[in-house]
Amino acid sequence: MSVRSLRSRLVDAPDSWGARRREARARWLGEAFPDLANMSVIDLGGRLDTWLRAPVRPKHVHVVNLEPMSGDLPEWADLDYGDACGLPAHIARRRYDLVFSNSVLEHVGGHERRLRFAESVHSLADAHWVQTPYRFFPVEPHWLAPGMQFLPTAGRAWLAQRWPLAHSPARDRLDATRSVLWTELLDRTQLRFYFPDSTIRSERFLGMTKSLIACRASNA
Template sequence: MALHALRRRFVDAPDSWGARRRARRWLWFADKFPDLRDMTVLDLGGRIDTWERAPFHPKHVHIVNLEGEQIGDGNGVPEWGEVSRGDACNLPEEIRARRYDVVFSNSVIEHVGGHERRLRFAEAVRGLGTGYWVQTPYRYFPIEPHWIAPGMQHLPNRVKQTLARRWPLSHTPAKDMATALENVLWTELIDKTQMRHYFPDGTFHNERILGLTKSMISYRPV
């Protein structure tokens, strides 16, 4: 119980340390794309409620994820938003035919399923927008960010499966061991060499905590 309270205080609460870091990231994103309010954005793998909670939103945001539905307050998609179901590594033709000012992705590339699919994801990011902004956690930060477990990303899958089922600080605790294993196998953090390989035309940026890289961002200005 105490661990859940600690997690909420430092990660989940609106005034938590994690929330303040996310707010700073939004401001940094807006600084790199100062005309964002007049732009169209394709968000690969995101949620419309993320943009509803943001301190600003673009002229139009097109969300594409595997669920194809809004996860938010139940009030429907705002007039500036659009939600489609689709695989970011194999987008339907009607989406691939469109062009956007910015392609945005936050903590998605580590979940798409291996090197070949990451290449296809990066191709979509780089090809569908004039600019792009991609963030992902850094593999060698000491804390695995999805479960907030020290060094979990370097453990054998059997141990990770048990942690994913039982670790009390998990973002989304698994209901059973089979689900825990699925969650583990669909989470593969990447490193700086991989990030630069997938986005060679981007500007690379480290997000640091106490001098250690916590996450990586690659962006291409408009």
């Protein structure tokens, strides 16, 4: 088995372990918000594919992302280019039933921007579901490298340039350094600071916390 096919079997393929974990998380979302099918949802930093394959699709989904996306939009979705840490006025003044974000908070760029991200979440809806990988899970989830998150920046950049299970190997050292500096995993104390009124849920694997979810229902 090649290294690339190993990564695919682990996290990327539709029948991979990672895909099964995402499906389980989607079911958990539906259980946390039983009226999801009737809700308007803003997805900060997400992709439309998440909702195309979701077991329960909200009544309306508004995806906001800094990465350009193309393709035909279904009638139940909107797509906007925008920074979740400083939303354009035409988005910031809207209200939704639920703010959703999956594996984005660790990429926004430091404490100050995480505060702004949390402010966006709190201002857009009373309810939210914000997931982020847990810093102390032994395998760094973006590169699938054991303990990588605990290395100094130079060590992480070196590994990012060479580790065979990376999703997209870095082109050079500058690209590798840029990638690791834009990836900062959070612990439970940090997430609770940004979302003090939320329930902090743990997604577990083999008894260990793999990711954290700040969840708040509108009637909480």
